[in-house]
Amino acid sequence: MIDRVHAMRVFTRVVDTNSFTRAAESLGMPRASVSTTVQQLEALVGVQLLARTTRRLNLTVDGAAYYERCAQILADIDELESGFGAGEERLRGRLRVEMPDTVATSIVVPALPEFHARYPQIELSIGIGNRNVDLVGEGVDCSVQLGELPDSGLIARRLGMLEQVTCASPAYLDKHGMPQTLDELAQHVAVNCISEKSGRPADFDFDVDGEPVTMKMRGFVQVADEHAYLACGVEGLGLIQPLRIAAQSYLRSGQLREVLPQWKSPPLKVSVAFLKSRQATPRVSLFVDWLAALFERSQQMDDTLTSLYRSAQRRGPSRRDRPEEETAGA
Structure with missing residues (x-):
């Protein structure tokens, strides 16, 4: 008998990646098994969930409604399971994020040892670039963006201003x-x-x-x-x-x-955007919370450094930084 929860995970991954192949790769399953699982799920619920063409996949009307419920149910299951046992230590899996180069190198990467020490079972895959990311088509969990976000229907949380x-x-x-x-x-x-x-x-x-x-x-x-x-x-x-x-x-x-x-x-406004279906997922939720706290600390540090720099500019170079004065007759 089909494992319904597993089948729902496979189906949502196919939708999120918009590809049977990418879904199979991310789940570590053969592509044929992914296709078979989705077919079995469609037989179980009695409706067609995906309209397949040679070029892309499209959700049917029933499939879109089923996807929304599946995403919420799976998020509830993940949240429930993460609340038992060792708490944060149980959080595991891969988290794929996109962010601009400056944000990555200046703010996030220096703090990654702290993140890894706290969540050692979470594997981060970080893509670099400040572009409009297709979270569903590219299988990205969340994306840090500079400036105004396009009206894409994504959930966005403001992290700060740069x-x-x-x-x-x-x-x-x-x-x-x-x-x-x-x-x-x-x-x-x-x-x-x-x-x-x-x-x-x-x-x-x-x-x-x-x-x-x-x-x-x-x-x-x-x-x-x-x-x-x-x-x-x-x-x-x-x-x-x-x-x-x-x-x-x-x-x-x-x-x-x-x-x-x-x-x-x-x-520039800095925001992190993610799919509605990822909103309650523990891995995404904790990473977004960690980013928000990190940006708050970074903003405070940046304000302090900026203030010190401007004070130094107003004072001019210190005596140690000034060239030695030439003596008369030298």
Whole structure:
């Protein structure tokens, strides 16, 4: 007799991945077994759940309703089982997440030893990129996104805000001068960072007396990678407007200098998005909670470092950092 719970897990995985093959790979089952299990489930419930074509799978009306109930029932079972025994130690399995490079390298990856120590049985698969992820089609559990989320029907939880900073290398500023106004800024060149979401160069954004101001900057270099973007700025190829957490070490070392600090760039909203069917899943729930706490700590640290940096800028270089004065007649 068919194991109904197992069959429901197989069916929901097929729907989430939109593929019998990907579902089989993620479940560690032969593809033929996945197909047979779904057919047996359809025979058991007495309706067709999936409309199969040579190109893709589509849920039938009955299949969509059944999927919603299955997802909730399976989440309830997972939550129930995780509440017994050793509690958090029982949480196990693979969690697939997507996030932007800067968020991964500056915030999440440094804290992963803490996560692993707390949840040693959870395997994280982290994809890098700031794009609109098809969570269902790609089998992704949750996605960290910068900026406004598209109206996709996903559940989203706000994690925080990340400040952007306008900056350039000392070499560039020595050659072209330090802009004092936005009009002067428009005469400068910038490194153009290509947005993964739009495929176009990102504009420079500012908040001027509460009003958003967008500036299209000219430049002769385009990059689509955050590390390359920062490297181009450090090498003096133009002004850049990266996330402050990505540029902080370069600002502290003096490889980059903040430009027009009186005109702030609007901070970017950071959210984590996940499928409705994943909302009550213990692994997703705990990871989202952990991310929220991590971002809160990171925001506090970033605010402190920013405050210290700006205080140091106002004071100017310390005596130790200033070049020795030349003596008369030397």
